[in-house]
Amino acid sequence: MFGRGRKQSVSQGSTKSVKPPPTASVRDSGVSKRRPSVASTRRRPSIAPSANTLVDSSCSNSPIVTLVVGPEHRIFAAHEDVLAKSPYFSTVLRKQYMESSSKRLALPDEDPEVLSSILEYLYKGDYSPRLVHNKRRDAWEIESNDAATVELHGINGEVLKDTVIYCAGEKYGLDELKRIALRKQGLRTGVQCNTILLSARYAYANTSDNDSKLRAHYLALIIRSRNTFKRSGTMQAEMFNGGSQLFFDLFVALSNHVDDISSPRGTAHGRF
Incomplete structure (x- = not known):
């Protein structure tokens, strides 16, 4: 039975496939009922790019482009x-400047x-909050969870x-930025179930059907944290509304997981 709308959260954890660890419990999933403060979730990056803040000596002779966003x-x-x-x-600028001398782009x-x-990222190779390497632990971390x-x-x-x-x-077309974002997402903790599901839907709506990274991350995350999600009223409502590629892929991933933990005689070694 599903719960009735109780807000729950899970730890993201990095992953490279849709196959979860052999066991996953509420404790393993890092469930936290504490919701991040509104101030922290809405805080803007410390650097707001502008003509004044992004001047770099290596490109000081390059023309300034105004972006209307x-x-x-x-x-x-x-x-x-x-x-x-x-x-x-690069493509948009080249096409526009063939027709106009105005260095102004509307987005x-x-x-x-x-x-x-x-x-x-284009100026500094990362975006806030930054990804930092902990030399003592030899591991990557996010400088803050804000x-x-x-x-x-x-x-x-959200x-x-x-x-x-x-x-x-x-x-x-920024593949390295995609790798950084995926690594950061794997380090996020204490994320609400409804945020994860909404974000998964966004990921499916804004990636190609052959995406094998972000989509797989969400499938593995939900399976790994299945004990949390099966009690989530939000998950129940999402499944009832359903009808998206996300939930078919989740069904396939869960089926593959069952096959992996079953013996040749069909006796399951684990259970959901």
Whole structure:
């Protein structure tokens, strides 16, 4: 039986396949009922790209491009040479400048906070909060768990920021950014079930059908934390509404998991 709408959260954990560990319990899943504060989830990156903050000596001679972002027409500025690191921007700039001398790009469908992180990555090779290497533990960590989610126009709820950045990396042709975002997402902890499900739906809506990284991450996460999700009223409602590729893929992944833990005679060594 499913629970009735009780908010629960799980630890993301990094993974490379949809096959979960042999056992997964509530304790193993890092369940936390504490919800991040509104201030922390809405906090903007420490660097808000602008013509003043992103001047770099290596591209000081490059023309400045004005970016008009989102329905509110937020203004950003970046060097043309830096934007050109993205195949998407390189193509758009080249086509536009064949028709006009104005170095101004309109991105009405982009979220300003997402674009801020994209520019931060293009200039600095990462986005806030940064990925740092703990030499003592020889492990990668996020410098803070702040700004874990973002609110996007047209979506009723918060989506994991790293999922949104991964999808933006695919849109702008930035494969290394996708790898960074996926690694960060695997390090997030204490994420609400409803946030995970909404983010999974966003991932499926904004990645190609042959994506084998982010989609697989969500399938493995839900299976690994199945003891939490099977008590989630949100999960129950999502399954009732259903009808998406996400839940068919989840069914296939669960079926494969059952096959993996079954003996040749069909006797299961584990259970959900």
